[in-house]
Amino acid sequence: MSNPPIRFSPLTTTVPGYPRVATSRVYKSLLERFWSQKTSLEAFEEGVRELRTERLRVQREHGLEWIPSGDFSLYDHVLDTALMLGCVPERFGWSGDAIGPELTFALARGKDGVPPLEMTKWFDTNYHYLVPELPDRFRLTANRPLEDARFAREIVGVEHVKPVLLGPFTFLKLARLEGSELATRLDALVPIYEEVLRELAAEGFGLIQMDEPSLVTDLGEGELEAFRRAYERLAPAASLIVQTYYGDVAPSYDTLCALPVAGLGLDFVRGRDRNLACLQGGFPADKLLVAGVVDGRNVWRTDLEAAKALVQEIASFVPPERLAIGSSCSLLHLPETVASEQALPSALRGALAFAQERLEELRLLAGALRGERPEGWDIAQAALAAWREEASRFDERVQARVAAIREEDTRRMAYAQRRPLQDARLKLPMLPTTTIGSFPQTPELRKARRLREADPAAYEAAIREEIERVIRLQEEIGLDVLVHGEPERNDMVQFFGDQMKGFATTEEGWVQSYGSRCVRPPIIFGDVDRLGPMTVKELRYAQSLTERPVKGMLTGPITILQWSFVREDIPRREVAAQIALAIRDEVRDLEEAGLSMVQIDEAAFREGLPLRREDWPEYAAWAVRSFRIATGGARPETQIHTHMCYSEFGDMIESIAAMDADVISIEDARSEGALFETLREFRYPQQIGPGVYDIHSPNVPSVEFVEERLRGALACLPLDQVWVNPDCGLKTRRYEEVVPALRNMVEGARNLRR
Ligand code: GLN
Ligand code: ZN
Numbered sequence: 182m183s184n185p186p187i188r189f190s191p192l193t194t195t196v197p198g199y200p201r202v203a204t205s206r207v208y209k210s211l212l213e214r215f216w217s218q219k220t221s222l223e224a225f226e227e228g229v230r231e232l233r234t235e236r237l238r239v240q241r242e243h244g245l246e247w248i249p250s251g252d253f254s255l256y257d258h259v260l261d262t263a264l265m266l267g268c269v270p271e272r273f274g275w276s277g278d279a280i281g282p283e284l285t286f287a288l289a290r291g292k293d294g295v296p297p298l299e300m301t302k303w304f305d306t307n308y309h310y311l312v313p314e315l316p317d318r319f320r321l322t323a324n325r326p327l328e329d330a331r332f333a334r335e336i337v338g339v340e341h342v343k344p345v346l347l348g349p350f351t352f353l354k355l356a357r358l359e360g361s362e363l364a365t366r367l368d369a370l371v372p373i374y375e376e377v378l379r380e381l382a383a384e385g386f387g388l389i390q391m392d393e394p395s396l397v398t399d400l401g402e403g404e405l406e407a408f409r410r411a412y413e414r415l416a417p418a419a420s421l422i423v424q425t426y427y428g429d430v431a432p433s434y435d436t437l438c439a440l441p442v443a444g445l446g447l448d449f450v451r452g453r454d455r456n457l458a459c460l461q462g463g464f465p466a467d468k469l470l471v472a473g474v475v476d477g478r479n480v481w482r483t484d485l486e487a488a489k490a491l492v493q494e495i496a497s498f499v500p501p502e503r504l505a506i507g508s509s510c511s512l513l514h515l516p517e518t519v520a521s522e523q524a525l526p527s528a529l530r531g532a533l534a535f536a537q538e539r540l541e542e543l544r545l546l547a548g549a550l551r552g553e554r555p556e557g558w559d560i561a562q563a564a565l566a567a568w569r570e571e572a573s574r575f576d577e578r579v580q581a582r583v584a585a586i587r588e589e590d591t592r593r594m595a596y597a598q599r600r601p602l603q604d605a606r607l608k609l610p611m612l613p614t615t616t617i618g619s620f621p622q623t624p625e626l627r628k629a630r631r632l633r634e635a636d637p638a639a640y641e642a643a644i645r646e647e648i649e650r651v652i653r654l655q656e657e658i659g660l661d662v663l664v665h666g667e668p669e670r671n672d673m674v675q676f677f678g679d680q681m682k683g684f685a686t687t688e689e690g691w692v693q694s695y696g697s698r699c700v701r702p703p704i705i706f707g708d709v710d711r712l713g714p715m716t717v718k719e720l721r722y723a724q725s726l727t728e729r730p731v732k733g734m735l736t737g738p739i740t741i742l743q744w745s746f747v748r749e750d751i752p753r754r755e756v757a758a759q760i761a762l763a764i765r766d767e768v769r770d771l772e773e774a775g776l777s778m779v780q781i782d783e784a785a786f787r788e789g790l791p792l793r794r795e796d797w798p799e800y801a802a803w804a805v806r807s808f809r810i811a812t813g814g815a816r817p818e819t820q821i822h823t824h825m826c827y828s829e830f831g832d833m834i835e836s837i838a839a840m841d842a843d844v845i846s847i848e849d850a851r852s853e854g855a856l857f858e859t860l861r862e863f864r865y866p867q868q869i870g871p872g873v874y875d876i877h878s879p880n881v882p883s884v885e886f887v888e889e890r891l892r893g894a895l896a897c898l899p900l901d902q903v904w905v906n907p908d909c910g911l912k913t914r915r916y917e918e919v920v921p922a923l924r925n926m927v928e929g930a931r932n933l934r935r
Contacts, residue, residue: 189388189469191501192550194245194543195343197390197424197446198252198511199236200536202693204521207232212697222282237336243540249390250333251326251345252511255282256289256696259355262347263313266373267320280322289696300695304394304427305792306514307744309695313356315366321373327380344381344389349374350408351395364407371414378419388443390424397428397452398792409436416441422471426510428792429455444469449491450476450509460498470499473509475542480515480704480746482534482565483542485558489549506546512536514692521689528571529685529706531564574707583758591809593841596866599817603843606777606818607730612891612930613661614905617824617846618734618780619912620651620666621919630671644669645722652726659927662778663731665723667912673736673782674744678703680715681763704746709759714770721774732822733771733779735764738807743785754803761810768815780822781811787827801836808840820844826909828856834863846870848908857897869898872908873926881922887929905930
């Protein structure tokens, strides 16, 4: 069968995907109203149709020529793909008939005690996907990409539709298959994909985007070969663009070029240098190239002149009639539009581009490349030039401080020497008990926080009352090391961002994290410094209430960096160093206020790891250094804690040890002790609190369960190295669960001490 003719006009503009939630988080409200049964299924589905229509129209109105279909999702596109392929675990009691929203949400969120699919990070982004659980046999449940493409055709016309599918290779990688198992399963998936693609082609959808971002990661033995075989077979079914993003494809470039597919999509933002080097080696004359030249991951306005030069360079290897330009990846990771940000300083606003502005940039670029001088070009470039001159970005004092950091500033007294000083000061029992920082965030607390501006006195009183309540509760439960409970924070990054210069907060800068959950990352636009002490008032008060040690609670530089949009005019490592100095100052102030221990959360330390292993050592070096800048000024008798939200340490244990924290608490409650082995083999020297129960579940652990977990830890680690704590903060739980769980935890620890 021959494929429909390829419609491809020179320098067509496109994006791999577009945001789903829309301004004011329309989709979030739709979903949550449906979940709480405030709307019927019919009304929900009607709302979704309207939203999808609007999403398509926005792209068309901004002049986008080649518009993705199938990128919208009720919850997550990996889940959609799993459902299309019949991957519904038995526990959901699926009868095999058509899959609607109810079953989709059951897999995503669990239902009536049936646990949902596991959720995890999508590549190195803050988007989360649901990990598919594969059945023995795949089967096509519905040709969803075709339905989506038909829907889009009605709105924007067939010539503008680009069906988008998550490719079978990446799908299986995301289901955590490897090596020969991956190859076998891929063979089984190919016929199903073939059918989907044939039907699309038969309806005249000329070019189809197959997302294969796994090609920018390290591939195992035989995996690239399995990929090649699959696409050899798929290529005749339709005209395919193999789309990659988040990095370069250097190791697989030759394989890609030799495939009989219609074209390739490459990322020239993140993967710029290596992908350009690939092109220099030649690009096949029979293929189209979709070049990602404006950034889909960060919010800074594109320098159009520079982007134009980049496209011209690319065009010296690929003639314009075979070249399309687009964003480096789906715009899913950007907020909708800068137009909603009227409260930002105008110079900063002028320097930003969210999803809609990216579409404008593509329109301008395409115009300029076709030889026009499009209206808007000069204004865009002027805004950028003005920002480069903007004085509020710079603080010479901060820059000088960073430049002056010496090696010894990042070094504390040796652990073996400071440990006895801390023990003598703290006088803790063996197996000391503590928590990770936050206590439940009740509706009353959220209400009190909203008073902050309107009625500062009432706000302060409410926060103090809450701190006192939480301290008394912990004393009563019998915890050894107390926390203040973080009642004044709604977000562990935003809270610090709001109190530092160089940070801006948006009003509507929401980005989907998963399902209905959106985050609003702060924007780091300039040199960072504290505006004043950030946590001292609350922590001093907390410590004044009790004889037991209270642990100060800060967020670390890497986590702040990872969960923000970061400036690009200086290296990330330098921004990290600036934040680290601010945290260092805060540690000193907390010591002055009488605190004997401070926890610096690095929840996102591992997330920052580059996608390719060869790039890890460089990251690890500056990430560890930033933690050591933050902590290096602490007195030896001050105990420094850190917390990380994962437990796969095997591959980075050296970095964790190099951070030189006195105590690290980790999220280990769901892993099966593999961690302890790693720690034993490595002879991890410092203290460690393996999470003894899982706070992500409402279940209350029994005393025996806690004892069992601790015995597991003690089989591998010396007694004087082990702490007892839950595996993460308690803020999403309710007191009904938290109080009995902590009581059992404390009792379990006491039993073992005997
Ligand atoms: N201290 C924070 C809390 O307890 C840590 C949160 C996290 O690890 N994500 O909420
Ligand atoms: Zn955590």
